[in-house]
Amino acid sequence: MRGVLFAISGGFFLTLQSVANARISSSIGTWQAATLTQLTGFLVALVIMLLVRDRTYVHMRRVEPLYLSGGAFAAFILFSNMTAVHELGVTLTISLFLIAQLALALVIDWRGWFGMLRRDLNRTQLLGVVMMIVGILVLKG
Numbered sequence: 131m132r133g134v135l136f137a138i139s140g141g142f143f144l145t146l147q148s149v150a151n152a153r154i155s156s157s158i159g160t161w162q163a164a165t166l167t168q169l170t171g172f173l174v175a176l177v178i179m180l181l182v183r184d185r186t187y188v189h190m191r192r193v194e195p196l197y198l199s200g201g202a203f204a205a206f207i208l209f210s211n212m213t214a215v216h217e218l219g220v221t222l223t224i225s226l227f228l229i230a231q232l233a234l235a236l237v238i239d240w241r242g243w244f245g246m247l248r249r250d251l252n253r254t255q256l257l258g259v260v261m262m263i264v265g266i267l268v269l270k271g
Contacts, residue, residue, distance in 0.1 A: 145224055151208060152215035164208040168201075197244075225266045233259055 147167070155163035179187060214223040236255055242248035 144227075145220065148211050148215050148223060149220055151212045152220075155212040155216070160209055160212050163212060164205050167208055168204060171204075222266070222270060225262075225269060229259065229262050229266065232262065 151163050151167055154166065158166070211223065211227065214226070218226070236251060236259070238244060238246055239249040240251040
């Protein structure tokens with residue numbers, strides 16, 4: 131249940147962040163907004179880590195370099211998201227982002243990439259993705 135609540139709140143925050151970033155980028159530029167957002171996120175995460183007194187940060191040096199790319203991906207995620215919101219609007223942008231995330235997540239599970247447990251891909255999952263695509267086409271109207 132806790133995971134479901136975090137997933138839902140993450141979706142809410144992603145949408146709010148998309149709108150805020152698009153507004154910021156209109157004023158100062160897309161890469162500038164991405165930089166500001168990354169910096170703000172870093173500071174908030176740092177403060178929370180210090181407040182909860184989680185000392186596991188000493189293990190940060192053990193992180194494989196490949197996985198450090200997650201932070202770099204965030205810059206491109208922000209840029210893509212802000213640009214898409216300006217071009218497509220919030221609803222279509224978030225919808226397409228969700229489909230892209232779900233499709234790649236299915237491939238990662240299916241192939242066992244990044245050390246994930248390999249899972250079989252089934253027709254029901256593929257049908258779900260197709261239904262989401264049809265839903266976006268209806269939504270776009």
